[in-house]
Amino acid sequence: MRALVYDRYGTPDELRVEDVEQPGVGPGEVRVRVVASSINDWDRDLLRGEPLNRAIAPFRPRHRVLGSDVAGVVDAVAPDVVGIDPGDEVMADLSPHGFGAFAEYAVAPASAWSAVPAGLSLEQAAAVPQAAGLAVTGLRAAQPLAPGQRIAVNGAGGGVGTFAVQIAVAAGAHVSAVDAAWKLDALRALGAHRVVDYATEDFTSTPGAYDAIVEISAHRRARDYHRALAGGGVCSVLGGQKRPMLSAVTTGSVLSALGDRRVHMPMWRANDRRDLAYLRPLLESGAVAPVIDSVVDLDDVPDAFRRLVAQQHVGKIVVRL
Incomplete structure (x- = not known):
């Protein structure tokens, strides 16, 4: 599968698209064909190797593929997973699960995934989780x-x-x-x-x-x-x-x-069910809508990172897979 990878800390110049192995599905996990992701400040900090990241992994990045937010279509489900089926449209924040949203497929525990709110496209949904x-x-x-x-x-x-x-x-x-x-x-x-x-x-x-x-x-x-x-x-x-x-x-x-x-500084939990329960009716009614600055292809993510760093965007920059 195609993925955006990097092997050392630095600038967006370190990012490149490569063919990498498609992830397998372990117990309790769900694999999703990624339709869209979006760029977050956390991705920028990982790329730069901000102090906390270097303290954890001083010599090279722990996560070769960046990307927290993801929305896509369920591709495969472990036998012990119930309530999620192939073909479902789902979204998640992958930051607690090794990142990896800037790729054609992503895997995370079933508990990380939630149904895309009614009325949202997958590109809009990719702007929501984090x-x-x-x-x-x-x-x-x-x-x-x-x-x-x-x-x-x-x-x-x-x-x-x-x-x-x-x-x-x-x-x-x-x-x-x-x-x-x-x-x-x-x-x-x-x-x-x-x-x-x-x-x-x-x-x-x-x-x-x-x-x-x-x-x-x-x-x-x-x-x-x-x-x-x-x-x-x-x-x-x-x-x-x-x-x-x-x-x-x-x-x-x-x-x-x-x-x-x-x-x-409040404690925040990715994919918190209470937060999602509060958000879902707002998103489905249209009272709250993702603000999408632009939609870019995987090859154009390095330039999108430069815009993010320079604060030249309003809302979210979405990555279309």
Whole structure:
């Protein structure tokens, strides 16, 4: 089968398409013919060999084929698997199962796969698993969504952010979407009530401005987020620069213990059934829809990675197999 592989850490120049052996199906596993995948920041970090990845595998990548999100058609099922049959359309996040979505076939335990929501194409479904799951985690980690809440989403124009904006709007929240100026029209179109150009305005400068903050592109100190929260407010840091993320864990924990405002990094689980149960009706009703920046072929993924690194996209870049 064709797959996008790499053998050493570095830039997108390390990626190349090769013929590799098709994976077999072990006990409890399901093999899927991949129709589409999508690119995530985690794939970028694996390719670069960001510090944590090098700590685990210092000399060469552990996972030769990247790709977390996958959607496709069930090709083979282990004899002990029930409830999934050849021909079913399914999706999953493969990050807990060795990645491997940038290939013509992928294998994972049956528990990882879920049915594609009704009305979504497989290309749309490939944009959902990781980004939408993280968005739900960030919004619902410490309190239920409720109408009238004031919610800020920083990094709103990316994959996680475009889901977070739509989910919060669907819940009746007043949403402030923060990103680069050229992305703001797209965020208005998603229903954001207020848009903020991060280059000209610090969205954390007003004390008590938000009931919740979903931080996807952290580059501020924990105390900045803490100041911007109203009483009982929560800031969930999902990604960003390493030092601010560390600040969320350390300083954020101290500040959270001193009052009723909380800054934290929520625990996230891939393919969480509760998150999927919350998302499915939103996706099937059209209240939330994957924002697809572009669809590229496997051979064009290196250029797509360059666009991802340069933040030249809105929503998700989908890979068509």
